[in-house]
Amino acid sequence: METTQINHKEYQDHTRKMxxxxxxxxxxxxxxxxxxxxxxxxxxxxxxxxxxxxMELKRRQDKR
Numbered sequence: 001m002e003t004t005q006i007n008h009k010e011y012q013d014h015t016r017k018m019x020x021x022x023x024x025x026x027x028x029x030x031x032x033x034x035x036x037x038x039x040x041x042x043x044x045x046x047x048x049x050x051x052x053x054x055m056e057l058k059r060r061q062d063k064r
Contacts, residue, residue, distance in 0.1 A: 004045045011049070015056035023053040 015023065030046035030053075037043065 004042045006045050006048045008048070008052075011052050012055075015052050018053070018056070020057065020060070023057050026050075027053045 018026070027050050030050045033040075033046050034043050034050075
């Protein structure tokens with residue numbers, strides 16, 4: 001089975017357009033997906049999503 005790849009630059013740009021609620025929901029949803037199938041072919045993709053959403057939340061917090 002092929003591993004799903006994330007376009008890191010595009011996803012980082014995308015997170016800047018997301019609301020805080022959307023960022024938090026995405027993190028929560030990705031964590032659930034990883035917990036359900038930690039060895040699944042998309043687990044790494046979900047981990048990257050969590051990372052970039054958390055980075056964006058931190059960036060906004062630091063901006064205040």
